[in-house]
Amino acid sequence: MEPFQLQQATDVPYLTLNRWEQMDPTLVVGVSARRLQIDEDRLCDNYALHVQDDPERVRQNRQQLVDELGFSLSAWTCGNQVHGVHIEQIGIGERGRGNKLLEDALPATDGLFTREQDILLTSFYADCVPLLFYSPDKEIIGVAHAGWKGSVAGIGTKMVNLLNEQGAKHEHLQVAIGPSIGACCYEVDELVMSPVREQLGSSCDTIATATEEGKWRLDLKKFNQELLVRAGVPQKNILCSSYCTSCDEKLFHSHRASGGKAGRIVVWIGKKGFSP
Template sequence: MEPFQLSQHSSVPRFSLLPWEQEFPRLRAGISARDSESIQDPNHCNYAMHIGNDPTKVLDNRKMLMESLGIPLPFWTCGEQVHGTQIQEVTTEERGRGLYGASSAIPATDGLITMADDVLLTSFYADCVPLLFYSPDTGWMGVAHAGWRGTVGGIGPNMVKAFHDRGADRQKLRIAIAPSIGSCCYEVDEHVTIPMLQALPDADGAVLQATGDGKFRLDLKEANRQILLHSGVLEEHIMVSKWCTSCHPTHFHSHRRDQGHTGRMVAYIGRRKDESIG
């Protein structure tokens, strides 16, 4: 079953990570979507302030999403994504970083983790792979941004280590690989394939498929899944979305499909302190 389900009763388009939200009722986890209006207006359903769009409109979009999740706006927290592998622990003191502008975001950070209630960790996407993490035995949560550079750099295993260092059992750790560009729409050359094969020497045909002239179709979600398996996570605890962001313009922004003229979805995870709220 596709783990990310379109929320039919939400006033804001979003895909909820249904298996986690059903199993852990205080958890909010998923990724935003877009609608037909955003195809004409990149400001609509855009949640990132670093791409030059109207910051007032972006803040309005964030507010509407938070209202649909039943979470107060000041709990929104994000990092400055640089396609790296830096991970930052977020406490209630860091809550709200990046809410009102990119300059206040946690600097040079592509992975966020927290065990604090009433903190919403957020990260932005328009084809790259969102990785969501939850540790049922410790309560730690996390989100990571995995483009191809972050993938080969080890952002996934770095996140697993960060959880393990804080007492989480690797074999109990849950991971969800959210909607991102699929191999159907992602062709790369040796600039990407060489570092990918260095990071994943045993990559099989599910990761890279030759198309001729030194080009390959890359399944970045599958690459992350295989790399995460090498870090000690159980296969049955990794869920992978089948959605391709490039193939579905009705639901997703796509940097590659729209040649950069697009907004950003936001992947999010947080836990409410009071289950009765939201």
């Protein structure tokens, strides 16, 4: 059953993770969707400042979204993603980094976590895998951007270990794998498959299917799921979206489906509180 539910009765379409929000009424977690009326301009519902779009329009899109979610734009916090594994703990001092200017985002950062309320952790995607983390026992939340480079480098495992160091027990840790490109649309070559094999060994056969000599269809979501289980997260605690961002290009941005001309959806997680 798809864990992310589309909210259509709004001017700003998005998907929510109701199961988590029901666990904690202060928790806000979701994924942006493209506007249901199709626009010739592919960037009209873009939330990222690093693609070729008018920064003022991006800020307006962000403002509309936070208004819908019940946050202020000053709570929006993000990193400048580089397909790496660097993860930052966000405190009050980092709140709002990157909310209006790309130059102000946390540099070379693909993962964020916090214990604080009224901080909206955000991350941007156009086929890569969003990883969302929630520790209900320690009230820690996090998000990680896992493209194939970040996946094979173990950003999900690194986040699990960091949260464990913060006191979050593996058996209580909840992880959600958001919409991303599916194996149906993600064909890769040996450059990608070689490090995947190094990580999974013979288990690689369960996440990749050969299509022709030197080509495979890789399921990045299942790959991350397997790595998370190996890191100690119980399988029953992992939710995985069935959405493919390339198949569902009318709903999500897709780098592959657009020929590299896509905007970016945003994935967020935050706990409502009072602004300092």
